[in-house]
Amino acid sequence: MPSARAQFFSGLRDTFPLLIGAAPFGIIYGVLAIGAGIPVILAQAISLIVFAGSAQFIAAQLIGAGASGLVIVLTTFIINLRHALYSASMAPYVKELPRAWKWVLSYLLTDEAFAVAIAHYRENSGERNRHWYFFGAGVALWGTWQASTAVGIFLGTEIPREWSLDFTLALSFIALLVPVLRSRADVITALVGGMVAVAAFGLPYKLGLILAAFCGISAGMLAWRLRK
Amino acid sequence: MNLWLVVIVAGVLTFLIRLSFISLLANWGMPPLVQRALGFVPPAVMSAIVFPELLVRDSQFAASMDNHRLIAGAIAILVAWRFKKIMPTIVVGMAALWLLQWLAP
Numbered sequence: 001m002p003s004a005r006a007q008f009f010s011g012l013r014d015t016f017p018l019l020i021g022a023a024p025f026g027i028i029y030g031v032l033a034i035g036a037g038i039p040v041i042l043a044q045a046i047s048l049i050v051f052a053g054s055a056q057f058i059a060a061q062l063i064g065a066g067a068s069g070l071v072i073v074l075t076t077f078i079i080n081l082r083h084a085l086y087s088a089s090m091a092p093y094v095k096e097l098p099r100a101w102k103w104v105l106s107y108l109l110t111d112e113a114f115a116v117a118i119a120h121y122r123e124n125s126g127e128r129n130r131h132w133y134f135f136g137a138g139v140a141l142w143g144t145w146q147a148s149t150a151v152g153i154f155l156g157t158e159i160p161r162e163w164s165l166d167f168t169l170a171l172s173f174i175a176l177l178v179p180v181l182r183s184r185a186d187v188i189t190a191l192v193g194g195m196v197a198v199a200a201f202g203l204p205y206k207l208g209l210i211l212a213a214f215c216g217i218s219a220g221m222l223a224w225r226l227r228k
Numbered sequence: 229m230n231l232w233l234v235v236i237v238a239g240v241l242t243f244l245i246r247l248s249f250i251s252l253l254a255n256w257g258m259p260p261l262v263q264r265a266l267g268f269v270p271p272a273v274m275s276a277i278v279f280p281e282l283l284v285r286d287s288q289f290a291a292s293m294d295n296h297r298l299i300a301g302a303i304a305i306l307v308a309w310r311f312k313k314i315m316p317t318i319v320v321g322m323a324a325l326w327l328l329q330w331l332a333p
Contacts, residue, residue: 021314028318042231049239058277059238069234076238080245082269088249088258095254106247167297167325168318170281171304175317177274178308186271193272194279201284209276216272217265224264 004132011116011136018112022141023148025053028168030152031159032057035166036064040153047149051142052110054176055079057169058209067206075206078213086114093121097131105131108138185227189220294332300324 002010026047033043038060046056055076062072086109094102117134124130159165181187193216200208249258282301283291291298304321311317 024315024318038231042235045232046235046239049235050242051239052242054274055238055242059235061277063231069230069237072234073238073241077241077245078269079273080242082266083242083245084248084258085263085266087246088263091249091254094250099251102251103247106250107243109246109250164325164329165322167281167300167322170278170297170301171318171321172314173274173278173281174301174304174321175308175314177271177278178305178317179312180270180274186268189268190271190275194275197276198279198283198289201280201289202287208280209273212276213269213272216276217268220268220272221265 001128004129007129007132008136011120011133011138012140014120014133015112015116015137015140018116019140019144022053022112022144025172026145026148027152027155028165028172029053029056029060030149030154031156031165032152032169033060034153034156035161036060038063040157043153043156044146044149047146050076051107051145052076052080052083053145054173057172061169062206065206071206071210075209078210082111083109083114086111086118089118090114090121093118094131094134101131105134105138108135108142110138110141113138113141183224185220185223188223189216192216192219296325296328296332299328 029047030043033046033056034040038046043060046059050056050059058079059072059076062075067075087106090105090109094105097105113134116137120133120137121130156165177190181190193212196215197208197212200211202208203211244252249256278301282295282298283289285295285297293299300321303324304317307320308317
């Protein structure tokens with residue numbers, strides 16, 4: 001049986017390839033946050049408190065556009081709802097752990113940590129100390145996220161606006177979006193969500209994103225119901 | 229508006245979502261319909277962010293060849309679709325935007 005220490009370090013090690021992908025996002029977030037006029041300390045604190053890449057990107061954009069607090073909270077809530085899926089998939093593996101462990105692992109439950117940890121849980125059934133592996137993966141991603149945010153904040157205060165680095169927001173989401181379009185229903189969801197977002201761009205309080213998300217998800221559900 | 233309060237509320241909600249089935253709703257299963265709907269959240273939200281970034285300039289609908297971000301974004305979509313890699317998509321898209329801005333400022 002691997003020791004807690006061995007599990008922790010294999011979690012760290014197996015996450016390494018993902019860190020190379022996560023670090024640029026942290027840097028981009030930092031640049032966007034400073035570009036949106038968020039103070040340095042708050043920009044870093046968002047990475048600590050929210051710790052969710054895509055939600056932070058959007059929050060930075062909304063804050064820059066002067067959206068209301070309620071819209072910022074609602075939008076991040078919708079973007080992060082997918083974590084409920086991870087929580088449900090992870091639940092059977094961590095149900096025997098003490099509450100403190102559940103809280104720490106939940107805080108660390110990002111897209112990447114989930115992907116690495118769930119694979120390990122499934123491939124090593126019955127092994128003890130697997131939560132230490134999850135913890136190792138989470139710590140690696142957490143440290144990388146905080147450090148890369150700091151680098152981005154530094155760059156954001158140095159790089160002039162003419163470089164159009166805010167475009168990395170759209171590019172990052174293109175890079176994440178295209179590979180998740182696996183079924184026809186996914187494509188319909190994306191098209192409807194995107195078109196509603198454009199049509200609703202002028203809506204007050206930046207409510208367009210929330211409306212677009214609802215329309216896109218409903219269209220996807222309908223397409224899935226009517227499939228074949 | 230106190231941004232700190234907004235961030236803390238957003239952070240606590242994010243944490244509660246992650247904790248949901250691990251602790252708060254541990255004795256509940258997720259209904260299959262909800263599970264299906266949650267699977268559509270990423271494509272819906274991400275394209276709702278991407279489309280306006282490419283198609284709206286200065287609060288106006290801008291589906292024209294002069295819209296550098298639309299052209300550069302379309303190139304990035306092709307790269308993402310063909311190679312399914314994050315960094316090349318961002319690098320090529322950014323390079324395309326800079327090139328277009330340099331050619332036709």
